[in-house]
C-alpha cells in the first residue's frame with residue numbers, strides 16, 4: 001500500500017483528494033493535516049465521510065509524516081505550500097503540490113505573476129509540471145510535482161494538439177473560460193457567497209490572471225516559440241466545472257475532419273481525454289470524473305477553429321490529476337482509483 005498524507009485536507013481540493021484516496025485500491029491515508037480542525041476526525045468536518053475515512057486531523061508534524069508517509073499531497077494556498085515543502089523534501093517523501101508554487105520552469109515568471117519571491121528556487125528546478133498527458137515520462141522519476149491549475153489543464157489540453165501540428169497562427173489565441181465557485185476554495189469571502197454568485201456571471205482578472213503565465217509556459221514549450229494568450233476567466237453559478245472556449249486562426253484550409261484527426265492522433269491511447277466528433281462538451285458530462293472532454297468546430301467563414309473543453313475543476317483540475325500523478329510516480333496503472341466516469345443529474 002502507498003501511504004499518503006494530505007495537508008490542507010479540509011479545503012475543497014484537499015477533501016476531494018481524501019475522498020479519492022479513500023476509494024483507491026493501493027493507497028491509504030496515513031496522515032491528514034488541518035490547522036483549524038486539528039484534533040477532530042475528518043468525518044466530523046465532512047460527515048459524508050463517516051465510516052469511509054475517520055482519520056483524526058493533526059497539525060503538520062514533519063517527524064510523523066516522515067515515519068508514516070511515502071507521498072504527501074499539499075492542498076494549501078500558494079505561498080503556504082512553499083513554506084512546508086522544503087521540510088517534506090528533506091524528510092524523503094514524494095510531494096504532489098496542488099498550489100501554484102511548483103508549476104514554473106523559471107522562478108522569475110512565478111515572482112512576476114504571484115508578486116512574491118519564490119524562496120526555494122533549487123526545489124523549483126527539481127519539480128515537474130504534472131500535466132500527465134504531456135509530461136508522463138518526467139513525472140515517473142519526479143520527487144516533486146507541481147500539479148497544474150484547473151483553468152490551465154482545461155486550456156492547455158484544448159490547444160496543445162493544434163500548436164503541435166502547427167495548424168494555427170501562434171499570435172492571436174484567445175481563451176474564454178468559466179469556472180464554478182468551488183474553484184475559489186472554501187472561503188468566507190463575500191464575493192463568493194450564495195447571493196453574490198447565484199443567478200449571476202462575471203468576468204474577473206482580465207489580462208492579469210496568474211494562470212495566463214502557466215498556459216503560456218506550456219503552450220510555448222509545445223509550439224517551440226513564445227506564445228502569449230488572451231485569457232479571460234469568468235465565475236458562473238455552478239459548484240463544480242470548467243468550460244473553456246478557445247479561439248485560434250487556422251494556417252490553412254482545414255476541415256472539421258482534419259482537426260478531428262489532429263486531436264485524435266495527439267491523444268491516441270489517452271483514457272482520460274475524450275475527443276468528441278459532432279458534439280460539444282458539457283460540464284455535467286465530466287463532473288465527478290477525471291475526464292476532459294474536447295469538442296471543436298471550424299468556422300470556415302473566418303478560417304478559425306473554436307475549441308470547447310470541459311473538466312471538473314476539483315477532479316481533473318486538482319485532486320484527480322494529483323492522484324493520476326501519484327499513480328505514475330509509483331508505477332501503478334494510471335487509472336487506478338480514478339477510472340470511473342462521474343455522474344450528475
Ligand SMILES: NC(=O)C1=CN([C@@H]2O[C@H](COP(=O)(O)OP(=O)(O)OC[C@H]3O[C@@H](n4cnc5c(N)ncnc54)[C@H](OP(=O)(O)O)[C@@H]3O)[C@@H](O)[C@H]2O)C=CC1
Nearest residue numbers: 008011012013034035036076077078080099183185186318
Ligand atoms: N479549488 C479548486 O478548484 C482548485 C484549487 N487548486 C489549488 O489547491 C490549493 C487548495 O485549494 P482549495 O482547496 O480550493 O482551497 P481551500 O481554501 O478550500 O483550502 C485550503 C486549506 O488549506 C488550509 N490553509 C489555509 N490557509 C493556510 C495557511 N496559510 N497555511 C496552512 N494551511 C492553510 C485551510 O485548512 P485548515 O484551516 O483546516 O488547515 C484551508 O481549508 C490552492 O493552492 C488552490 O489554488 C488547484 C486547482 C483547482
Ligand SMILES: CC(=O)N[C@@H](CCC(=O)OP(=O)(O)O)C(=O)O
Nearest residue numbers: 099100149150151179180183184
Ligand atoms: C473560481 C476561482 O476563483 N478560481 C481560481 C482558480 C483556482 C485554481 O486552480 O487556482 P490555482 O492556480 O491557485 O491552483 C482563481 O481564479 O484564482
